[in-house]
Amino acid sequence: MSRYPLLCMVLLLWISCTPKKTETTAPPADSTAIDSVLATTPAPALLAFAPVDGYTAAKGLETPDSVTYSLLNSPEDLQRQFAAAGTASAPDFIINYVIGVACQSTTRSTTITMDKVITGENTLDVYLNISRGAEGKQRMKPVQIFAIEKREGYPVMQFYVNGKKDKALVLVGNP
Secondary structure (H helix, E strand, O other): OOHHHHHHHHHHHHHHHOOOOOOOOOOOOOHHHHHHHHHHOOOOOEOOEEEEOOEEEOOOOOOOOOEEEEEEOOHHHHHHHEEEOOOOOOOOOOOEEEEEEEEOOEEEEEEEEEEEEEEOOOEEEEEEEEEEEEEEEEEEOOEEEEEEEOOOOOOEEEEEEOOEEEEEEEOOOOO
């Protein structure tokens, strides 16, 4: 029985030495206020897109900038600026924005790809990657056609090239 009083004494000593817990005086965050702010901010929507392969630059296609963007509204617009190869497929102009991307003439092999298209506050944000390869012998004008899902209510298509903001196309007033 001599162990029991000793155990009680050690337990009382340990309890008396531990610091007392204090209550915080800051009010807790209002979870409904935080949730309502998040609920009113719409998430950006990812839009469908696809490359339209089989096109080259038509003779006389002007590229005043290092990268030139064209909104093509009809098959005639497409034929005027781009030449179709034998395997070229025709994009659907009714449900898609058809965009032509052309770079200035170069001897380096150049690849133009699209990473994503998302809706911004008032814009359709188009993210492109342009990569330049090895030096070649023949001069060419790199081009790529893309079909992007149409989305009403966005007056501007903003382009980003390799992560940096580039030019924009105005979509208002286009059929």
